[in-house]
Amino acid sequence: MRILLSLLLVLLLQACASSPKPAASDDYVAPSFSAPARGSLFVLLPAKSGSPEVVSGEKLVTDQLHRQLTAVGYKVVALDDANYEVIWNQEIQAVGGIYDSNTGAIKTKAYAQALGALTRRVAADTHCSFVLKPVLVLRTAKLSGIGADWDGQRRPLPKTRSYGEDSRYDGSIPAISVELLALSSNGDIAFKTLGGISLPYRADNLAGRFEVRPDLFADVSETADGVRIALRPVIKN
Numbered sequence: 001m002r003i004l005l006s007l008l009l010v011l012l013l014q015a016c017a018s019s020p021k022p023a024a025s026d027d028y029v030a031p032s033f034s035a036p037a038r039g040s041l042f043v044l045l046p047a048k049s050g051s052p053e054v055v056s057g058e059k060l061v062t063d064q065l066h067r068q069l070t071a072v073g074y075k076v077v078a079l080d081d082a083n084y085e086v087i088w089n090q091e092i093q094a095v096g097g098i099y100d101s102n103t104g105a106i107k108t109k110a111y112a113q114a115l116g117a118l119t120r121r122v123a124a125d126t127h128c129s130f131v132l133k134p135v136l137v138l139r140t141a142k143l144s145g146i147g148a149d150w151d152g153q154r155r156p157l158p159k160t161r162s163y164g165e166d167s168r169y170d171g172s173i174p175a176i177s178v179e180l181l182a183l184s185s186n187g188d189i190a191f192k193t194l195g196g197i198s199l200p201y202r203a204d205n206l207a208g209r210f211e212v213r214p215d216l217f218a219d220v221s222e223t224a225d226g227v228r229i230a231l232r233p234v235i236k237n
Contacts, residue, residue, distance in 0.1 A: 026151075029191040035234050038073035040129040043122050046081050047178075049136035054176065057197070057217045061134050061178050064220075064227040072235055077126065091117045116187030123185035130190060133181040134230075141175035141199065151177045152229040153196025155222075158213055159203045173210070175199050178223075180230040195229030198222050 044065055047058040066076045079087075091114040092098050098111045119131045141150035148157055157173070176198045182190040198217065201210040217223065228235070 027191070027193045028189070029193075029233050030189060033190045033233065035236070036074075036129045039075065041075040041077065041126060042069055043126055043128045043131045044076060044078040045131060045133045046079065046084050047134040047136065050138065054136050054216075057136050057176070057223060060217060060220060060223040061136065061197075061227060064224050065132065065134060065180075065231070068224070068227060068231055068235060074234075077128075079122065087118055087121060088114070091115075091121070115183070119183040119187045120185070129185060131183045131185075133183070135179045135181075136197075137177055137179045137194075139175045139177045139194070139196070140172050141196070143171050143173055148173060148175065148199055150175045151194040151196040151226075152232075153177075153226065155196070155199060157203055158199055158201070160211075161204055173199065173201055178226050178230050180227075182233070191233045193230045193233060195226035195231075197226030 044062060047061040049055060049058055062078060066078065069076045094117065095110040095114045098107050098114055099105065100107055115133070122128065122131055139150050141148035141153075143157065146156050147154050153175075175196060177194045177196050179192065179194050181192045184190045198213075200213055200216055202213045203209075204211055
């Protein structure tokens with residue numbers, strides 16, 4: 001819990017220092033991308049996150065990707081963790097590592113090469129159209145009125161002990177999104193999208209403070225809605 005609390009606290013303190021303008025969309029769709037024909041195969045890489053405290057959301061994301069893609073006629077298979085780790089580590093070694101030995105920073109070119117090679121390898125084995133790489137990420141939502149906006153999502157701020165008070169807010173607060181990277185069978189990026197999933201903080205109006213929600217990921221519809229937003233290049237709504 002300390003890891004998540006620390007990350008969220010840093011974001012919250014930074015956000016409260018000012019009221020930033022709404023950020024431009026971080027989504028990217030390749031100009032040549034078009035949704036594949038129904039019946040095409042998608043391979044799902046294991047969903048990952050930056051904190052062990054949101055691990056419980058990883059399976060929910062994978063389940064929703066499978067459910068929503070199959071619901072519109074696509075075929076979906078998931079690469080299990082063990083096979084993914086073996087293949088991914090082999091591709092990392094093939095490019096000489098993806099982290100700078102001096103600074104620890106990720107080497108973006110080497111990372112892209114390794115991910116592209118992994119994608120081509122998976123595509124050759126499965127004959128899939130696309131490989132999907134989902135990641136749970138911490139983002140910043142803009143508070144306005146009684147709700148928050150981030151990554152295609154707007155939700156009321158969760159509250160406790162409000163006693164019917166209609167409090168209004170202004171500023172920013174941490175949020176959780178799914179980042180979905182789609183790679184075509186040749187290893188090129190088809191799209192990268194973000195879908196807002198959850199607000200991990202709730203407002204305790206009586207105490208005048210924010211606190212971590214005890215029911216994070218309990219509402220499956222939150223995850224389903226975020227995944228639906230991230231899949232919009234493929235599933236037109």
